[in-house]
Amino acid sequence: TAVKTADILKAITLQPGQVFNNKSIKPSSDAITTLYTKKGFFARIDAFGPLKESPNTVSISIIELTVGAVKVTGTVRTKDRVMRHLIRTRTGDPYNVRKWEADLKRIYGTQWFETVKSTEDDRRELGKVDLTADVKEAKTGTVGVGLQLDPRSNLAGFVRVSDNNFRGTGQTVGINYLQATTGGGASVDLNYSNPFIDSRDTSMSISVYSRLIYRFAGSGFGAVTTPTNDNSYNERRTGGTLGFSREIKQELFANISSRFEHIKTNNLSTTISDSFIQQDGDVGVLTLGLTRNRRDVDLDPSRGDWVRVSLDPGYSRITEVGGANPDNSILGSNTFLKKNLEIRKYWSPGQPPRLRDLDASRRVIAFRMRYGGITGKVPFFEQYFAGGSETIRGYPEDRFWGRQNLLTTLEYRHPVQKSFNVIGFVDYGGAWGGYGTVNSYTQSEKISLHVGYGVGMSFKTPLGPIRLDLGFDDHGKSRTHFLIGTSF
Secondary structure (H helix, E strand, O other), rough: OOOOOHHHHHHHOOOEEEEEOOOHHHHHHHHHHHHHHHOEOEEEEEEEEOEEEEEEEEEEEEEEEEEEEEEEEOOOOOHHHHHHOOOOOOOEOEEEEHHHHHHHHHHHHHHOOOEEEEEEOOOOOOOOEEEEEEEOOOOOOEEEEEEEOOOOEEEEEEEEEEEEHHHHHHOOEEEEEEOOOOOOOOOEEEEEEEEEOOOOOEEEEEEEEEEHHHHOOOOOOOOOOOOOOOOOOEEEEEEEEEEEEEEOOEEEEEEEEEEEEEEEEOOOOOOHHHOOEEEEEEEEEEEEEEEEEEOOOOOOOEEEEEEEEEEEEEEEEEEEEOOOOOOOOHHHEEEEEEEEEEEEEEOOHHHHHHOOOOOOOOEEEEEEEEEEEEEEEEOOOOOOEEEEEEEEOOOOOOOOOEEEEEEEEEEEEEEEEEOOEEEEEEEEEEEEOOOEEOOOOOOOOOOOEEEEEEEEEEEOOOOOEEEEEEOOOOOOOOEEEEEEEOOO
16 A cells, blocks of 8 residues: 555566566565665565466565554643644554654654654564654743843843743744833734644744834944934834645645734934935735745754745835935835745755754754845835845845845854854845935945855754854955844
């Protein structure tokens, strides 16, 4: 049942019309078992020879290894029904080691468990194997209070309360509160997600927020000094998102999401009108995406690739404009369309990580390429931005913007300890075709790409991964970037 009969007949060396010879049994048997092994299955040739009642007919009897019992040990909080969603190997299935490994990686990737180990027992009955996933649950609920530097170099106090396995259901609930020292008010996020809202493992995520975006705040907006209240400004984004995702075939996912926001520009200086771009109003964006994920481990990949394409049709209603290069044509209702492509690829020397070593440190070469283009009338704040910790290091946040962007990154990640890596990186890209010069931030109508390079460090902490990078621009000027999370 695991392999089609037609494929087995093509694999064997013995063919109709030939004289039967016992020496032909071994190469044909080896070909059959190799065929099963390549597909991740296991089989044993039980009999191979002419039938007594029909000497001209060769009979091949194959015993496929099937799954007996499937068990999980070590769970305390996590519900059994949640584990049944994560483990797709079922009793009676032909045993496929690749499918079982994917189940264990899926369990590990939830971050609900510190360790995930596997036990296979084939002693109970001939042709059957019992499978056990032995896990150790991690603490998934966190409360954090402290200070941080956000990617725009603002010192901020934060309070975070979250649980990504709420009451053992796999659901995520979280509240984030952030107050920066630069003023402007607090940023608040309320988040909820459920990875299993139906029998087909459709996931749902909801977020409601009021966030403060500090435009160009880390650079004095074109200067080398820290911005003051006279030459910095911010955007208050109030709204929410709703998204759904489902696996439509192995390693291929479809998603649909929506985002609605009200944008209000604050802290505008009437004396320095060329230091900001104001376009206040409402925006709604629908995202339709496809993602193929063939990474070995989602949390810290060392092999495989990740590809995503998406279309983002959007609608805006701008009620007020001001600042540098005021564009009155954007006033009123307009539509636009974003087209996005992102590719990530990972290489690592040595053997692939074994199931018991999913969190082991590995040397990794990682590559990422992103391209985006926009058609239609699009507000300034919906254009692509490049520069900073997540795009082109060595440059201020949002240094380049426009209707098109191209970003590439090449990193070498070298482990020093299990929770500490040193990283060398090169970023190359930019954004172009947007609004013109603001203050000393000149922009380009045509494609304009820039290089950033440097070294960095990454740390794994109980509150998540942290990155610290020292980047240099194409003039050799340096800039330090701080990031909570991973680059890609």
